[in-house]
Amino acid sequence: MKATPFRPYKVLNLELSEGIPELLPDGRYQGIFLVVWWHRIPLGALEILTQNSPLSPAQLTQQILPAITLPVGDRLLEHGFKASLPVTKAQLPQDFPPAYSALISLQNPLQKLSQQLEQIQIPPQSSVSVIICTRDRPEQLQHCLRSLQNLHHQPTEILVVDNAPSSDATKNVVAQFPAVRYLLEPQPGLSIARNTGIQASVGDLIAFTDDDVEVHPDWIFRLQQGFHDPRVMAVTGLMLPAELDSEAQLIFHRGVGGPGWKYRALVFDSEFFEAMKPFGVPAWFVGAGANMAFRREVFNKIGLFDERLGAGASGCSEDSELWYRILAEGWHCRYEPAAVVFHYHRKELEHLQEQSFQYMRGHVTALLIQFAKYHHWGNLRRLFVALPRYYSRLLWNALIKGFKGRNMTLITEIFGCFSGIGFYFSRR
Known part of the structure; x- marks a missing residue:
């Protein structure tokens, strides 16, 4: 048929x-x-x-x-x-x-x-540095920077970290925006680029977005409002699809669109962390790395992004591993849906397959890093009990109903899990 x-x-x-x-x-x-x-x-x-x-x-x-x-x-x-x-x-x-x-x-x-x-007040000492880490995607970056020009509350500074570029294309794009500061980071890796941006920035709050994103005009203001509680060290926001023109984009959208609180604010606190610690704390539910902000002081308290994680290294989870550390040290993370970005999901199925592999490789690597740092056994329980059960159910369903829709990326995700174990032990 x-x-x-x-x-x-x-x-x-x-x-x-x-x-x-x-x-x-x-x-x-x-x-x-x-x-x-x-x-x-x-x-x-x-x-x-x-x-x-x-x-x-x-x-x-x-x-x-x-x-x-x-x-x-x-x-x-x-x-x-x-x-x-x-x-x-x-x-x-x-x-x-x-x-x-x-x-x-x-x-x-x-x-x-x-x-x-x-009526929600912006806390004192809330100047904002916006950091965009990019690699060889000048056209997408240009759209992102144009959207930042339309913010109703402008940040203190915007920094573009050009990560191991193959040409001067990104530098030339940034030159079109006089208020944007260009930083070259020759060593590849998203976490390395993020850390370079943090160390060069001056804001009290450090906000991250991606080059394949366009921000809502109220984005900065709503992130700032999210820090009204001094216990909150990280704020994330709502990521909406900019388009759903391909099957790959629709699969990705439905895969990340499940949480029932998506349009309701939520605080992830110590009580949540302790309740979930025996099972593996799902820190990835805190938000998306394309829409997140941190108090500068948190990096002095718990350290920078782990450079074994993220694109160019394990594949992803540099964001959720940092949220995990924030929660483990007794601080809070807030999800604030009024802070909105529009994300251009990957259009091609083969790119979605690769992204799914990277996601799971990074996720498994992060679980092992978290266990090594804190000896929270729930990380190993998730890796060796919960994930095998989860993928066994999905695999059985796919064998009956076919490898379509959400199941299209199933095999690559499973390979990504195994790859994550190998990656961690090669980078300890």
Whole structure:
């Protein structure tokens, strides 16, 4: 049987303050990935198949309401709508059941939401250095730098770390932006480049994004707000797809889009860390390396990025390993969905395969590094018990249903796990 040609999804951003339109079908697309906003605050998202349109404004409203109810309640009410931390076989205090009647009784809840967010104070000593580490992707970098020019709150400085380039193309792009500082790091490795940027920066807060990202105009301001609690040493934000034009992009998007708190703020604290320590603390849930910021002081307290991790070395997990150390030392990490970036996922399936291999190699390497540093046995439990069980289930499912969709990258992920063990012992 001939495979059905892939049709892309249209990414559509809907600002509620501008009204809800009629949603008309467009045969060029399989569906719409609709992100719902209120005065530049992301409230939720939903997928609408083309076959289920057209939708009148009233019909679209009925679909939007369930998608935004929990995030709105999370912002406005103390109890009933808070996201649960990702714990396994461990009990943490749970929030009360959603108090929908309390939310319905609020007058003008969306207006209150805007006011509440604007009342969050930016802490003192919150100047920001933005660091972008890049290697031979000048066109993507140019788009990223243009988006940074549109920030409503400009950072103290923007640094581009050119990591082991093969030409002067990146340097020439940076020269087009007089306010951006260029740094050459000849030794390859993302963590090495990140550390070079940290050591050259001056800001109280150090924010990282990637060259394949465009930032929302409020990005810096929302990251700064996330540090209002002095116990928070790292803040991450929401990563939305800039496009879903290929099957690889859709698979990646659905793979990273699962957490139920995606549009609700969440604090990862010591209680979470201790509850999950016997099972392997899932620090990767804290966020994405393309959208993260740190207090400068945390690098003095716990050290810089581990240079065995990240692209150009193990493959990834330099970000989650640092979040792990922050939590292990008793500090907090905050996920703040109001801090938004738009990411251009890799378009080609072969590139997604390679990325999946690198992800799992880096993840396994990080588990072994974390165990060597802290002797937390949960890291080995995840490596030798949880991951084999997880991939056994997926492999069995793939043998029955086929290696398609999420299962396309399954074999490369498994090879990545084995490669991570070899990589760690070769770099101890």
